[in-house]
Amino acid sequence: MSTKMSTEKSFLERQFKLKENGTNVKTEIIAGITTFMTMAYILIVNPDTLSKAGMSYSGVFAATAISAVIATLYMAIRANYPFVLAPGMGLNAFFAFSVVIGMQKSWQFALTAVLIEGLIFILLTAFNVREAIVKAIPINLKHAVSVGIGLFIAFIGLSNAGIVQTGKLMYQDGKLLPNAGGLIVHLGDITTAGPLLTIIGVIITGILLVKNVKGALLIGIVGTTIIGIPMGITNAPEKIMELPTAISDVAFKFVGFEEIFSFDMVVVLFTFLFVDMFDTIGTLVGVASKADMLDKEGNLPNAKPALFADAIGTTFGAMLGTSTVTTYVESASGVAEGGRTGLTALTSAGLFAVALFFAPLFGVIPTEATAPALILVGLFMMSPILKIDLADYTEAIPAFLTIIMMPLAYSIADGIVFGMVSYVLINIFSGKAKKVSPVMLILSILFVLKFVVDKL
Template identity: 50%
Template sequence: MSEENSFIERMFHLRENGTTVKTEFLAGITTFMTMAYILAVNPTILSATGMDKGAVLTATVLASCLGTVFMAIFANYPFALAPGMGLNAFFAYTVVLQMGYSWEMALSAVFVEGIIFIVLSLTNIREAIFNAIPMTLKKAVSAGIGLFIALIGLFNAQVVVGNAATKISLFSFKASIASGTFHTVGITVVLSLIGVLFTAVLMERKVRGNILWGILFTWILGVICELTGLYVPDPAQHMFSVIPDFSAGAAAFMPASMAPVFGKIDFTNMLTLDFFVVMFAFLFVDIFDTLGTLIGVSSKANMLDADGKLPRIKGALMADAVATTAGAVLGTSTVTTFVESATGVSEGGRTGLTAMFVAFFFLLALFLSPVFLAIPAFATAPALIIVGFLMLGAITGIEFNDLTESIPAYLTIIAMPFCYSVSEGISFGVISYVLVNFLTGKREKISILMYVLAVLFICKYIFI
């Protein structure tokens, strides 16, 4: 074994985890490509507050890179971090645009939340919460996340769309053709469905890297369609060119300065009730989104021990907490563990080396942003849909004959896609688990911490 491979083995314990450098590389690039959309989406969302879009892009890249490296070093897990979807929307549209606070004040709330997060991680509170959740709910969280990320994929591909009458509905090819938008939107739906079928065939044939190949295949089809006029980009409909744009020459490869957002933290309103409410909202969602993702992805990778505990969870939680704090200083909203990490796990990623590869690709994106920003949502959608299928398999571990276990599990599963939130799924599951078992006389199954969590979740719905 070479000295380099020996160092990698000592640091990440590849043989112990049944993996190789090649497998971890494939897992890393797959995870990165399924979450690369955050490089385009996060700056767009946060720029609505007045933040400089280019500066936010650089901050997003560096915060994602740092957080993912922290995960690799602190916990040796194949989980990637980036500014969280939902949390960035809350930051921009609720805290700043709706409530009227400055984005500097919102960053300070994220910073304080991160500090509290670090303290909670050091005191084992978050680890205790993770361990208190029954195994049935952990299986349900994994299945629920599967449905959730599948729904994200269906939305990204526009296979499923918003509908005023029925809330959501299947994309209408007939309406698309009649309105003349088929070559803008309809063709991408077709391409994403082809991508799902292509990936499924590769999986059945046990082709290594099948999810990654599915992404690349769908993207290449998109490029061919654009070159031949079958796909016509229309920025007004958020349908952009899938061909990398190097028209800016050498400048296209240079990252934008972070100066407009770096260190812009404002503690002026720190002692006000409004600040506390905003900070607590960030904290609450971040805690349970992270716990839900760790439960779901680690269950998929069979990383939980016989008692349903995740070894080295303190390091994973600490990585998330430190990344959130660092991200606020860099100039972006809450950094959290991404459910898209499941795509890399599905490719065989088992150690922090996967995370290191993801971090490397994020860093590379600073200088190759035209390439990575050209990866369309409809190309990564097949990966999310297929991984959703793989994670749904956890449902077989739920004891459906015991209604005190299966009904809370069921509520956990359906709440995640229907409420569009991992944390809401956990909330529904915990509250229903406690109430169902308490009211049916099976109180010995409920730990003290589960009672506390149920009360906290109920209070959240009443007061926040």
């Protein structure tokens, strides 16, 4: 038995280079479970969202889990990074509400756009275009992306728990006006069960962190879930379901060439490409910065396989019947638990596979129980701000705009846009144009053109 265990550990060491990355099997597995539990909600939310576009709920559920497994396995084996992938939030809403309901296109049309996006991403990655973009981002902006993602994650956790809410009344010209856009946040009713459970979870997890308990985030999630039972928030699981067979209702459903070569397809495709590209790049760079995975030049070693993971995941996801697959910002929770290699991602991939057969069991974990982990991960992601040169305003102002715009615009991609465009403009007009690379200049022009086109 001991010989067998030794052989298994030896294989894992060779495959994932655990000692080289300062980690071990136990730490990686705990990190993988933690990441999965903070993002398991996608197994429920994604099918629910896409079903509003007319797609089969159980079919999308299966496609969501399987595409997450495929993409995350590639990330684990080929890139050896602790990043987990699944169909992305925001992009699935654009799929259902903007393309299908808003533009009155079929869900097959939207799936075709996702397939083309995935194929384009494979080409862009193969020709190192996406890697060049990652390398072009200045080091201070890379650190700022990590901090911005931290605030973004914390805001998601606070919002999911109902601790903060949108839609507060605001004053304008001395008059009280309803804020129709819901752009100002305000404190929710923290005396109700949901927010109260999250606050309890933050305190419990915080105490575990102070005591240096290994697996504090995971223990906090499980403990908060249990406390939620008498509070009426955690529901008992339904009967264990069998492997969904309805994937045939959504897999390989694409439109013909007459719709592929249309202006509407170009508009939809460009939006998918833009948001996914910079969400993924932002997540990879931000989480890697926090985990000290960037090299001396501020670049992510072995970035190409990591970028291939979401391209391959998106392509296969479209074939199976789900929206764009992207690297999840919740991967930061696993990194916070010490995850440093692909074994973390492999563990999460295995749990997504298991979830196909035990969906209701994972569905019992309420968002109020995972929210404390997201809130505290927001704190962990803040440390790279110490590496930003705040005395140099040509660096500090773009970094600040990157940080603040992510939670306020509720978009990693928009935060990167504000940071990169401001970096280019401030440095050019302050006589430091040499700091601006050609790639940064081209990207900034494209960003501006995108916003102009969106207004047309």
